[in-house]
Amino acid sequence: MATLAQQIVNGLVLGALIGLIALGYTMVYGIIKLINFAHGEVFMVGAFGAHFTSAYLLPDAMPWYAALPVLCVAAVAVSVTVAVLMERLAYRPLRDAHSLAPLITALGVSILLQEVVRVFYPGATAPLPFPRVFVDSQLTAGSLIVQWTGVLAVAVSPLLAAALHWYVERSRLGRAMRAVAEDPDTARLMGIDLNRVILATFVLGAVLAGLGAVLYGIHYGQIDTTMGFQNGIFAFTAAVLGGIGSIRGAMLGAFCIGMVKSLAGQYAWGGAQYDYVWVFVLLILVLMFRPQGFLGRLERVRA
Amino acid sequence: MTLIAENVSMAFGGLVALDDVTLTVPDRAIIGLIGPNGAGKTTLFNCLTGLYAPTSGRVLLDGRPLEADPAEAARHGVARTFQNIRLFSGMSALENVLVGRHTRIKQGLMSALFHGPAFRRSEAEAVERARAELAFVGLDPAGDTPARSLSYGDQRRLEIARALAGDPAVLMLDEPTAGMNGSETTAIRTLIGAIRDRGITVVVIEHDTKFIFSLCDHVHVLVRGRMLVSGPPEAVRTDPRVIEAYLGTTECSK
Numbered sequence: 001m002a003t004l005a006q007q008i009v010n011g012l013v014l015g016a017l018i019g020l021i022a023l024g025y026t027m028v029y030g031i032i033k034l035i036n037f038a039h040g041e042v043f044m045v046g047a048f049g050a051h052f053t054s055a056y057l058l059p060d061a062m063p064w065y066a067a068l069p070v071l072c073v074a075a076v077a078v079s080v081t082v083a084v085l086m087e088r089l090a091y092r093p094l095r096d097a098h099s100l101a102p103l104i105t106a107l108g109v110s111i112l113l114q115e116v117v118r119v120f121y122p123g124a125t126a127p128l129p130f131p132r133v134f135v136d137s138q139l140t141a142g143s144l145i146v147q148w149t150g151v152l153a154v155a156v157s158p159l160l161a162a163a164l165h166w167y168v169e170r171s172r173l174g175r176a177m178r179a180v181a182e183d184p185d186t187a188r189l190m191g192i193d194l195n196r197v198i199l200a201t202f203v204l205g206a207v208l209a210g211l212g213a214v215l216y217g218i219h220y221g222q223i224d225t226t227m228g229f230q231n232g233i234f235a236f237t238a239a240v241l242g243g244i245g246s247i248r249g250a251m252l253g254a255f256c257i258g259m260v261k262s263l264a265g266q267y268a269w270g271g272a273q274y275d276y277v278w279v280f281v282l283l284i285l286v287l288m289f290r291p292q293g294f295l296g297r298l299e300r301v302r303a
Numbered sequence: 304m305t306l307i308a309e310n311v312s313m314a315f316g317g318l319v320a321l322d323d324v325t326l327t328v329p330d331r332a333i334i335g336l337i338g339p340n341g342a343g344k345t346t347l348f349n350c351l352t353g354l355y356a357p358t359s360g361r362v363l364l365d366g367r368p369l370e371a372d373p374a375e376a377a378r379h380g381v382a383r384t385f386q387n388i389r390l391f392s393g394m395s396a397l398e399n400v401l402v403g404r405h406t407r408i409k410q411g412l413m414s415a416l417f418h419g420p421a422f423r424r425s426e427a428e429a430v431e432r433a434r435a436e437l438a439f440v441g442l443d444p445a446g447d448t449p450a451r452s453l454s455y456g457d458q459r460r461l462e463i464a465r466a467l468a469g470d471p472a473v474l475m476l477d478e479p480t481a482g483m484n485g486s487e488t489t490a491i492r493t494l495i496g497a498i499r500d501r502g503i504t505v506v507v508i509e510h511d512t513k514f515i516f517s518l519c520d521h522v523h524v525l526v527r528g529r530m531l532v533s534g535p536p537e538a539v540r541t542d543p544r545v546i547e548a549y550l551g552t553t554e555c556s557k
Contacts, residue, residue: 172408172426175394179402182391189352191377191406191469 002143007266008259013150013219015258016157020212021235022242022250023161024205030181030245031201033099034091037106040232041113042083042206046213047223048117048124049078054131067131071214079210082113083202092195110229118225127224130217149219156215160208161251168247173200181245234261237283243296252294256282304330304365304380304472304504306351311360313346313528320346322528323360328473333499334506335519335536339548342525344508345386348475351506352376352383377406380472384462384479386508390450396461397446400433403465436464440494456487463494467503474498475506480514492518512549516540524548 021043028036053074058067090109094102118124139146168174179187180197188194216231217223235250238257242249260282265275286293306328313321320343328334328351336344349355351362356371363369364379382403391399408429434444440460442453450461459479466474476495480488488511495505495518509515515522516536524532524539526548532539539545 172405172422175398175402176405178394179391179405182393183389185354185373186385186389186391187402188373189354189377189383190402190465191374192402193374 003266004263005144007262009144009146009150011259011262012154012255013258014262015238015255016153017212017216017219018231018234018238018258019157019161019251019254020208020215021231022238022254023164023208023247025232025236025239026242026244026246026250027164027177027201027205029239031177031198032091032095034102035106035236036091036202036205037103037232037236038086038090038109038113039083039205039209040228040230040235041110042079042086042228043209043213043216043231043235044223044225044228045082045113045117046075046079046206046210047130047217047227048121049210050075050214050217051128051130051223052121068214068218071131071217072211075214076207076210079206079213080203083206083209084199087199087202092198110232114225114229121225124225127222130221130223132218132221147219149215153215153219156211158251160211161247164204164208165247167204173197177201234279237279241283241286241293243293245297246293246295249293249295305363306381306473306504307363308347308351309361309363311347311350311357311362313343313350313355314358319528321350321357324525324528324530325360326523326530326533328504328506329521330472330504331499331502332504332520333495333518334504335515335522336506336508336525337510337512337515337522338525338531341527343528344525345477346528347525348383348477348506348508352381352475374406377469380470381475382466382469382471382473383475384459384466384477386477386481388455388458388462390458390461390465392449392451394450395446396437396442396448396450396453396464397430397433399450399461399465400436400446400468401429403436403468404429404433406469433464433468436468437461439467439497440464441490456483459483459491460494463498467498471503473504473506475508477508478510479507480509480511488514512540 021040024039024042025036028034028039050071054067054071058070086109090105091102094105137148139148139151168177176187176192176197179190179192180194184194216227234257235254238253239250241256242251242253257279261275261279264278265272268274268278270277308324308326311321311324312319324347326347336347338344346355350357353369353371353373353376361368364381369376391402408425434446437446438444440463442457442460442464450458453461463476463479480491483491492514495507498505507515507519519536522534522536522539523530524545531548532542532545
């Protein structure tokens with residue numbers, strides 16, 4: 001019973017963190033129908049940006065309430081910079097190309113970023129300890145242990161998703177984003193600057209990925225160059241599961257995946273070594289019976 | 304504000320859709336563009352609104368060449384509707400018109416991000432204007448209805464309201480009465496007159512020649528990508544080349 005409760009908590013935390021990455025996948029797909037496989041690396045470089053700030057720029061002894069905001073700003077700054085460069089240099093020149101070209105490019109950008117960080121970041125050939133701000137205190141209830149970092153992640157992530165949803169539904173930029181998502185040509189005829197809207201979408205996704213990276217780092221206590229790839233795959237799966245293009249769907253999918261991975265790792269055949277398998281079994285099952293995902297809309301082919 | 308297509312040709316691979324077409328859209332007039340199916344009418348619209356870059360020739364807006372950039376055309380006052388309605392179907396009617404207003408809204412990034420007082424004021428103005436355009440075309444000014452649940456005729460009206468919200472100098476209507484019954488068609492004719500009375504030039508593509516000849520100040524006839532005849536309605540209607548293009552010739556009539 002205690003184990004079950006503990007695994008549910010672990011699943012919720014993982015889901016909350018994956019959700020923040022999944023939002024970036026789902027938004028970019030919604031706007032330009034591109035699975036940006038390098039989005040996991042936007043998350044990863046954010047974590048390294050925060051690590052760099054903490055290891056080389058901040059004084060050693062800083063209280064968590066001072067350090068945490070600085071780490072968030074650093075991570076977001078690095079994530080946004082990388083996402084903007086990625087969009088400008090890799091994807092924008094391919095805007096009118098066949099959709100396979102940007103997809104392959106995204107895979108290339110993903111590998112490039114992983115390798116650049118691995119080769120040039122000091123010590124990144126092995127996992128690096130993340131600054132232990134905020135990490136030692138925990139909440140205990142009987143034998144159940146909940147780290148405060150986990151509570152923070154589970155509280156903040158849905159709030160950020162709700163804020164994003166509100167922004168897309170209510171703001172002027174959000175209106176432009178929805179217009180571009182529905183019909184880019186008509187949106188341009190209304191005077192909407194396509195490049196600006198697309199760039200803004202990448203920026204929003206990167207902000208969430210950067211914040212997610214800090215939450216991930218302080219919770220799990222270490223980061224490495226493959227964290228973006230691994231969690232990116234989960235996040236992409238979450239976005240598809242929830243219905244790609246849907247903000248609420250991405251969050252829902254992420255919590256499902258966190259839960260399945262956590263519970264299957266404990267109880268299912270094969271244990272933790274096979275927890276990946278069950279995530280993708282879930283994906284396959286859902287796509288068989290509901291190809292558009294939980295909250296997705298079926299694509300209608302325009303004549 | 305004058306819009307000119309100057310010796311515009313447009314080829315898609317081997318298919319020549321427009322062949323050396325010249326068209327001047329004067330100020331404050333209703334211009335009709337007719338021609339059989341496949342004559343290149345919509346292609347000409349696409350060139351004039353910056354969706355296509357002509358293979359040769361150019362489009363001039365107030366004497367300046369228009370880039371193949373629809374957003375640029377919109378900023379300079381060219382708006383349009385589509386033959387197959389292209390609304391943002393997931394949005395409400397009001398939101399559709401607000402998107403149409405986009406080009407006239409100054410976008411301060413900080414103000415837009417944090418929704419300051421300047422933003423709220425300009426947003427309120429945009430909403431007010433959007434409601435006025437909904438009322439102008441005869442739709443419910445509340446505009447809460449999702450665009451996809453409006454009736455076909457109302458969707459056509461909504462497309463016109465969306466185009467008007469961008470303060471166009473030229474409004475291009477691609478078959479605005481397609482699929483409409485007699486009374487709906489009459490209402491659209493009245494609406495087009497009211498648009499002209501606002502000082503907006505209207506360019507209309509139509510198959511209904513009766514509609515065109517009774518409404519337009521000038522009529523252009525496009526046949527197989529070439530401008531066959533241009534002139535006032537009476538002259539075009541009785542032109543033997545037009546009659547031939549529409550009815551064909553027989554041995555008897557020769």
